[in-house]
Amino acid sequence: MGAANSWSLTRTDDPRLVLVAAPFYETRLSTMGTQAHIAAVHGDAGLIEDAASRLTDLHRLWTRFEEASDVSRINAGAGHPVAVSPETVLLVGLALDAWEQTDGRYDPSVLPALLATGYDRDFAELDDTTVGSGEGSPAPGCAGVLVDVAASTVTVPAGHTIDVSGIAKGLAADLVVADLLEGGAIGACVNIGGDLRVEGSSPKPGGWIIGVEHPRAQFLLGCLRLRFGAVATSSRVKRSWGPADARQHHIIDPFTGRPADTGVQAVTVVSNEGWRAEALTTAAFLAGADHAVALLEAEGASGLIVRDDDTLAFAGAWTELLA
Numbered sequence: 020m021g022a023a024n025s026w027s028l029t030r031t032d033d034p035r036l037v038l039v040a041a042p043f044y045e046t047r048l049s050t051m052g053t054q055a056h057i058a059a060v061h062g063d064a065g066l067i068e069d070a071a072s073r074l075t076d077l078h079r080l081w082t083r084f085e086e087a088s089d090v091s092r093i094n095a096g097a098g099h100p101v102a103v104s105p106e107t108v109l110l111v112g113l114a115l116d117a118w119e120q121t122d123g124r125y126d127p128s129v130l131p132a133l134l135a136t137g138y139d140r141d142f143a144e145l146d147d148t149t150v151g152s153g154e155g156s157p158a159p160g161c162a163g164v165l166v167d168v169a170a171s172t173v174t175v176p177a178g179h180t181i182d183v184s185g186i187a188k189g190l191a192a193d194l195v196v197a198d199l200l201e202g203g204a205i206g207a208c209v210n211i212g213g214d215l216r217v218e219g220s221s222p223k224p225g226g227w228i229i230g231v232e233h234p235r236a237q238f239l240l241g242c243l244r245l246r247f248g249a250v251a252t253s254s255r256v257k258r259s260w261g262p263a264d265a266r267q268h269h270i271i272d273p274f275t276g277r278p279a280d281t282g283v284q285a286v287t288v289v290s291n292e293g294w295r296a297e298a299l300t301t302a303a304f305l306a307g308a309d310h311a312v313a314l315l316e317a318e319g320a321s322g323l324i325v326r327d328d329d330t331l332a333f334a335g336a337w338t339e340l341l342a
Contacts, residue, residue, distance in 0.1 A: 097175045112166045185298070303334075
């Protein structure tokens with residue numbers, strides 16, 4: 020659901036930790052370049068505070084905007100094995116799986132092309148005056164990226180770089196939800212900028228309710244009711260920058276090295292895990308309006324495609340998931 024969508028359970032004026040009936044705990048924080056919302060049914064206040072700390076730690080491992088992060092060190096050490104955390108080994112391994120499973124549509128090697136658009140700093144620092152350094156080139160792909168689980172190292176080829184932010188929010192949500200359930204919660208939801216994972220008991224009977232907004236207008240296209248699973252959105256509308264006659268966005272076509280123009284404004288995907296939902300929503304966006312439905316259904320996922328002309332297409336069990 021990305022920057023273009025939202026969900027809500029209990030609204031409060033206090034962005035800090037609150038306790039409501041159930042017992043239901045929640046907290047909000049800024050991380051991963053966006054706003055996150057963590058919610059748990061039962062457990063205790065300390066559990067959800069630990070979850071917020073865990074999410075912050077994952078951000079520090081995976082951001083490309085801090086020199087000490089695992090991702091920055093992998094790129095700086097290109098051509099050599101770089102020792103990283105087990106979480107980063109998992110993330111890069113899943114990114115390679117996603118690259119293979121989507122026939123290269125999801126591709127973490129697009130970083131040079133992304134930088135060429137001007138996205139070389141935190142998104143909050145980009146504006147209508149931001150311009151890139153030039154035309155991007157096709158991504159080199161991930162065939163040469165090596166993950167050694169036993170040694171806890173990642174190696175990218177000399178001269179290459181990776182950016183795993185395309186699935187990082189989804190995997191972070193997966194990991195933090197698992198932490199909450201293992202710590203005693205009977206239900207949990209972690210929403211990072213609209214990409215989210217839910218599992219277990221919801222605050223009210225019937226499942227977790229997720230509202231899906233139109234990418235350009237402030238109204239809901241529908242509300243999903245999920246008992247478990249993940250939701251993610253790719254949109255070219257909200258996360259964009261640059262002058263009106265040279266507008267850029269962050270979804271790079273790895274085959275051209277340019278921001279994708281596929282006749283699609285946004286794709287929202289429902290899948291079993293957050294990292295997979297994020298990979299599939301990118302792949303479906305790049306597949307375009309004529310092929311996104313078939314791609315998602317072939318992967319057993321459900322989805323909503325918003326075309327450039329505002330018409331909608333539905334994949335899989337999307338309509339059955341509506342509340």
